Amino acid sequence: MSGISRRKLFGLGAAGVAAAGAVGAGALAGRSLGGDSATVTSDESSASAPVPFYGAHQAGITTPAQDRLHFVALDVTTEKKAELVELLQEWTAAAARMTQGKDAGTFGAVGGDPEAPPDDTGEALGLPASGLTLTIGFGPSLFDKFELADRRPSSLADLPAFPGDALIPEISGGDICIQACAHDPQVAVHAIRNLARLGFGKVAVRYSQLGFGRTSSTSRAQATPRNLMGFKDGTANLKLEDTEMLREHLWAAPGDGPAWMDGGTYLVTRKIRMHIETWDRAPLSEQEAIFGRDKGVGAPLTGRDEFDEPDLAKTGSDGKPVIADDSHVRLAHPSLHGGARILRRGYNYVDGSDGLGRLDAGLFFMAYQRDPHKQFVPIQQALAAKDSLNEYIKHVSSGIFACPPGLADAGDYWGNSLFA
Amino acid sequence: MSGISRRKLFGLGAAGVAAAGAVGAGALAGRSLGGDSATVTSDESSASAPVPFYGAHQAGITTPAQDRLHFVALDVTTEKKAELVELLQEWTAAAARMTQGKDAGTFGAVGGDPEAPPDDTGEALGLPASGLTLTIGFGPSLFDKFELADRRPSSLADLPAFPGDALIPEISGGDICIQACAHDPQVAVHAIRNLARLGFGKVAVRYSQLGFGRTSSTSRAQATPRNLMGFKDGTANLKLEDTEMLREHLWAAPGDGPAWMDGGTYLVTRKIRMHIETWDRAPLSEQEAIFGRDKGVGAPLTGRDEFDEPDLAKTGSDGKPVIADDSHVRLAHPSLHGGARILRRGYNYVDGSDGLGRLDAGLFFMAYQRDPHKQFVPIQQALAAKDSLNEYIKHVSSGIFACPPGLADAGDYWGNSLFA
Numbered sequence: 001m002s003g004i005s006r007r008k009l010f011g012l013g014a015a016g017v018a019a020a021g022a023v024g025a026g027a028l029a030g031r032s033l034g035g036d037s038a039t040v041t042s043d044e045s046s047a048s049a050p051v052p053f054y055g056a057h058q059a060g061i062t063t064p065a066q067d068r069l070h071f072v073a074l075d076v077t078t079e080k081k082a083e084l085v086e087l088l089q090e091w092t093a094a095a096a097r098m099t100q101g102k103d104a105g106t107f108g109a110v111g112g113d114p115e116a117p118p119d120d121t122g123e124a125l126g127l128p129a130s131g132l133t134l135t136i137g138f139g140p141s142l143f144d145k146f147e148l149a150d151r152r153p154s155s156l157a158d159l160p161a162f163p164g165d166a167l168i169p170e171i172s173g174g175d176i177c178i179q180a181c182a183h184d185p186q187v188a189v190h191a192i193r194n195l196a197r198l199g200f201g202k203v204a205v206r207y208s209q210l211g212f213g214r215t216s217s218t219s220r221a222q223a224t225p226r227n228l229m230g231f232k233d234g235t236a237n238l239k240l241e242d243t244e245m246l247r248e249h250l251w252a253a254p255g256d257g258p259a260w261m262d263g264g265t266y267l268v269t270r271k272i273r274m275h276i277e278t279w280d281r282a283p284l285s286e287q288e289a290i291f292g293r294d295k296g297v298g299a300p301l302t303g304r305d306e307f308d309e310p311d312l313a314k315t316g317s318d319g320k321p322v323i324a325d326d327s328h329v330r331l332a333h334p335s336l337h338g339g340a341r342i343l344r345r346g347y348n349y350v351d352g353s354d355g356l357g358r359l360d361a362g363l364f365f366m367a368y369q370r371d372p373h374k375q376f377v378p379i380q381q382a383l384a385a386k387d388s389l390n391e392y393i394k395h396v397s398s399g400i401f402a403c404p405p406g407l408a409d410a411g412d413y414w415g416n417s418l419f420a
Numbered sequence: 421m422s423g424i425s426r427r428k429l430f431g432l433g434a435a436g437v438a439a440a441g442a443v444g445a446g447a448l449a450g451r452s453l454g455g456d457s458a459t460v461t462s463d464e465s466s467a468s469a470p471v472p473f474y475g476a477h478q479a480g481i482t483t484p485a486q487d488r489l490h491f492v493a494l495d496v497t498t499e500k501k502a503e504l505v506e507l508l509q510e511w512t513a514a515a516a517r518m519t520q521g522k523d524a525g526t527f528g529a530v531g532g533d534p535e536a537p538p539d540d541t542g543e544a545l546g547l548p549a550s551g552l553t554l555t556i557g558f559g560p561s562l563f564d565k566f567e568l569a570d571r572r573p574s575s576l577a578d579l580p581a582f583p584g585d586a587l588i589p590e591i592s593g594g595d596i597c598i599q600a601c602a603h604d605p606q607v608a609v610h611a612i613r614n615l616a617r618l619g620f621g622k623v624a625v626r627y628s629q630l631g632f633g634r635t636s637s638t639s640r641a642q643a644t645p646r647n648l649m650g651f652k653d654g655t656a657n658l659k660l661e662d663t664e665m666l667r668e669h670l671w672a673a674p675g676d677g678p679a680w681m682d683g684g685t686y687l688v689t690r691k692i693r694m695h696i697e698t699w700d701r702a703p704l705s706e707q708e709a710i711f712g713r714d715k716g717v718g719a720p721l722t723g724r725d726e727f728d729e730p731d732l733a734k735t736g737s738d739g740k741p742v743i744a745d746d747s748h749v750r751l752a753h754p755s756l757h758g759g760a761r762i763l764r765r766g767y768n769y770v771d772g773s774d775g776l777g778r779l780d781a782g783l784f785f786m787a788y789q790r791d792p793h794k795q796f797v798p799i800q801q802a803l804a805a806k807d808s809l810n811e812y813i814k815h816v817s818s819g820i821f822a823c824p825p826g827l828a829d830a831g832d833y834w835g836n837s838l839f840a
Contacts, residue, residue: 070770114705121700122650122715123633123768126643170775185605186633189648189770193779197700204777210630210770213543213606223546228609230542280541280617285534295542348543350490350609350630351771355590357495357624359613
């Protein structure tokens with residue numbers, strides 16, 4: 001350390017501006033090196049532009065699904081409520097900055113103390129906001145701490161055990177979850193890593209999950225993507241434009257539960273490992289019968305186009321239903337669950353291989369809804385009992401979280417409505 | 421399966437064309453559903469365009485580094501040389517198709533047998549080529565099989581053990597490696613998964629690694645990106661434009677070793693876990709002293725700009741070198757290793773968390789060179805012995821592979837020069 005001039009450290013502000021400009025060919029103009037001066041230029045494409053942080057609801061729920069995910073579940077390790085509240089305030093300030101393409105802090109160089117750790121880890125310097133959203137949720141276990149039991153919503157009751165569940169406790173649950181979605185994985189990873197860094201000594205990472213290739217559309221402007229089974233799934237997802245249905249199926253309303261959740265929503269996560277190699281050896285006709293859709297265009301087997309409504313009553317010349325009784329599209333259909341709809345926001349994952357010569361891959365399922373016990377639970381009970389897809393999948397992780405409403409302005413913080 | 425009409429299956433060709441068009445909003449026109457008719461349209465950006473598959477050298481080495489990686493190491497399980505050669509031929513045909521934005525096969529639907537598994541897994545239907553490159557290499561252990569010992573190049577000798585190595589055998593080595601790089605992870609994952617599928621019964625996945633945020637530039641048109649320590653590293657990387665240096669440092673030449681490797685190159689892989697949380701608590705001045713560079717613009721501590729040549733002789737007012745004796749930039753500098761240069765092509769990785777509250781993250785280092793024992797080995801010996809960065813990293817996996825020259829045309833196949 002002895003040979004370093006402070007001139008270099010103090011001079012970083014000006015040098016940073018020059019460097020940000022020089023990035024040019026590789027990246028759009030992005031966050032500055034010095035902190036507050038980062039602005040979004042007009043030539044940024046929608047994939048690099050920022051998403052507003054403040055609003056009636058948290059961003060990252062109906063926001064058109066970005067392409068990449070870094071999800072983290074944390075356990076609170078401090079026993080002091082004031083420390084947790086202080087962390088939530090620090091997190092909120094950092095999230096407000098990072099989602100707008102700025103550093104978590106002011107990087108620590110300009111006029112800062114070179115003997116202190118930087119207040120941003122630096123790997124996103126020069127990168128644009130990239131559509132980053134950060135969405136927080138509180139798990140059931142949090143309410144066992146800090147005398148919060150009487151504030152726990154009944155909609156946040158633990159999920160029941162489903163037939164076939166093979167849950168691994170170490171990658172399930174969590175006191176707090178944070179979902180980072182962005183178009184650039186480096187930006188999503190940077191955000192979670194810096195929030196975890198801020199939480200040192202107060203929270204610990206319980207598990208974290210990277211995802212790519214969003215498997216759902218949350219806007220009618222987005223095409224339906226494919227999961228790792230090669231199918232379009234979730235065609236009938238709740239979407240940003242469905243204002244009425246979002247009110248009915250997505251957002252917690254006054255009277256639903258404790259007032260601190262009004263305008264919030266509930267997240268269910270399920271990590272669903274796919275037996276990729278077995279699936280890849282199944283005949284096309286069997287794959288299509290299992291999903292109840294054709295693989296090419298994604299049309300229900302009773303239709304021609306992806307968005308054709310499945311005709312669950314139609315029978316073939318053999319008298320059997322064209323869309324089989326144990327097919328995925330039938331069992332998940334709202335008509336079987338009193339019209340229950342959910343907003344799916346899952347991602348494909350590949351976690352390397354499993355030591356047995358197989359890819360460790362599947363779907364990190366995430367779904368938002370007004371009450372999981374009236375929406376996700378009955379749908380999953382039907383699927384777990386009967387879905388012919390079960391032969392090819394295994395649920396290995398599960399989580400449920402209460403995601404509070406959005407923040408009005410910089411005077412507010414994540415969890416304010418819960419802890420105030 | 422009984423309710424499925426073959427009309428639907430046979431009709432997929434026409435429907436597929438309609439569907440590819442309908443993708444529109446979400447993705448550029450890409451691979452067709454029916455096989456050969458996929459073409460690259462003129463409005464595709466460079467991030468979605470195809471990279472030529474044939475050439476004197478394999479693509480994916482000097483190709484400007486794409487943003488995403490899926491790397492796989494495979495062990496050959498068949499004992500029949502003819503089966504392995506047949507697989508290499510099938511792989512080559514599939515790689516030639518996939519790199520041009522087509523399916524691995526013809527998807528199996530049009531006039532195919534619905535009772536057979538599809539010959540493409542489908543998750544990349546509708547996606548463009550996305551700059552996909554597929555690069556093959558042969559590991560030392562392959563040469564212990566099929567009576568190939570006398571064809572093993574001396575440059576492919578096993579790497580020595582380095583001080584501090586903490587290698588995990590299960591994620592090291594491998595008979596064959598395939599590097600998939602693309603701008604879309606779904607495309608890279610699809611490619612490796614389909615090659616693994618084709619190899620069922622002949623090879624098994626030993627380990628696989630996803631990466632993002634390329635940590636090296638392989639062209640002067642690319643900005644130097646940042647690793648997960650937040651630093652620009654590898655500024656002095658060999659680049660596409662350095663024709664003379666590539667001849668001297670990258671490509672195996674006649675007389676170097678067995679003729680089958682002429683025009684090939686050698687790949688060294690090292691998975692380097694970073695102790696992210698410890699690093700994040702180190703003072704900025706210490707971080708910069710360790711790298712020998714400033715964190716903001718990436719300049720050596722003796723210079724002002726990223727590409728300023730480090731002045732290794734310069735001393736500060738205290739008489740000590742400005743760039744410390746144990747700094748990373750000094751120890752890796754070509755002047756200490758007889759001018760040895762390598763072409764780095766590494767990627768950041770995050771493999772979730774480690775169960776101890778820490779992110780499992782770091783660098784998947786990959787470097788191509790003419791002879792690892794004259795290039796990577798002496799550099800790594802210097803780093804392993806002395807680099808002050810070692811306090812914050814751990815090498816957990818290692819591999820060395822001989823990557824044969826490129827293929828002339830569709831009559832050639834991966835490994836032809838070795839097995840012929």
